Amino acid sequence: MTDKPLPVPNADTKEFWEGCAQGELRLQRCRACGAAQFPPRALCATCHASSPVWERASGRGRIVSHTRVHRPPSPAFKADVPYSVALVALEEGPRLMVTLRGGAEPRIGDAVRVGFDPPAGPDGIALPHAIILEAP
Numbered sequence: 001m002t003d004k005p006l007p008v009p010n011a012d013t014k015e016f017w018e019g020c021a022q023g024e025l026r027l028q029r030c031r032a033c034g035a036a037q038f039p040p041r042a043l044c045a046t047c048h049a050s051s052p053v054w055e056r057a058s059g060r061g062r063i064v065s066h067t068r069v070h071r072p073p074s075p076a077f078k079a080d081v082p083y084s085v086a087l088v089a090l091e092e093g094p095r096l097m098v099t100l101r102g103g104a105e106p107r108i109g110d111a112v113r114v115g116f117d118p119p120a121g122p123d124g125i126a127l128p129h130a131i132i133l134e135a136p
């Protein structure tokens with residue numbers, strides 16, 4: 001069995017992955033224009049100001065798009081297929097591509113909350129996932 005590939009934190013993403021390991025979704029926010037952004041980077045993607053600050057995100061969002069994966073991207077994922085992947089628009093604005101957990105059939109517009117897989121690998125990476133919330 002092959003281990004699944006995991007992200008390797010770098011200077012831009014370290015804070016994000018530390019948050020995930022603590023069960024906290026973190027986004028960057030620009031001090032100059034107020035834009036929230038993901039993925040993390042050294043500059044604001046909207047106005048190019050430097051040093052965006054980290055904040056805890058709500059972890060709430062809605063499904064913008066989704067797909068069902070039937071063919072594993074590598075042998076390491078063979079036991080996981082089929083599984084669903086969703087593009088989630090977070091309440092704060094940025095979009096996040098995550099695996100859907102919980103088995104519910106996804107629909108565009110469904111409300112989700114972000115959760116985290118158990119930490120894995122030498123860096124203790126806890127991958128974010130999304131769970132569809134019950135309809136109100």
Ligand SMILES: [Zn+2]
Binds near residue numbers: 034035044045047049
């Ligand atoms: Zn900005």
